[in-house]
Amino acid sequence: MSVGQVRIRVPERAKAGEVITVRVLVTHPMEIMELKGGKPVERRYNFIHRVEATYNGKPVFEAETSQAISQNPLFVFPVRVDAPGVVRVTFHDTEGKTFTAQAEVKF
């Protein structure tokens, strides 16, 4: 699987004021520390370190993450939707790459 594919799942329909559940996954190796002689190999490791989610442009969820998050990170989080709109999730990895996807929430 190629790196940086984002899949978002939201309910097909929601009602005003409902708290929906967003499920989002990004394919990413989340490189773990290599040890040589018991010591970490000194190099830059490639992993997602930040996640930002917005609903209609407004921040609703953020995460500062580490190598302790599993490969192909999955995050499930709630959003209270007062109006129909778009959930947008952006992932940042330590190589400076960003991966984004969005999903529509209809009423």
Next chain:
Amino acid sequence: MTQQAMAPRISRRRTIKALGAAAVAAGALSMGALAPQMALASQPALGMPQAGEKVADTLQRLFAGRTLQPAGDRIKLEAPMIAENGAVVPIRVESTLPMTADNYVRRIYLIADKNRRPLNATFSLSPASGRASLATNIRLAETSDVRVIAETSRGELFEVKQEVKVTVGGCGG
């Protein structure tokens, strides 16, 4: 304070992070993002190995003597009693703590005591979250307590923890 064997650049990053955390804990309003990224000075170190840390030092660094109240039934932590695969340990948090404008869970810290660096992730929420809940998968190096600490907008800290037994460690090495 922990001993720093690393280059000064790393300890400056930790200082910046600690100051940033303190600023948020002081209730500073953030414009735009819920948890603004740390200063650019930390960018060159991004992804580089950091020194290991004992959980007592992690807690001291994050909460510097603030009271951690037992969450009781305010927070439910769902984690396997035994993780078959330490590389993918599902963690689920559900909380009945309020998420109103004047009292909401603004941060959830996910900590695994025995990981090389116990702080696995920090999540930022807002009243627009509607509920303080989340789920993700973490790596556990070995059998360890997993802690979830919720920080409210009023500065209260609630902690719940559970031991997760690990048969095959998930951090390689």
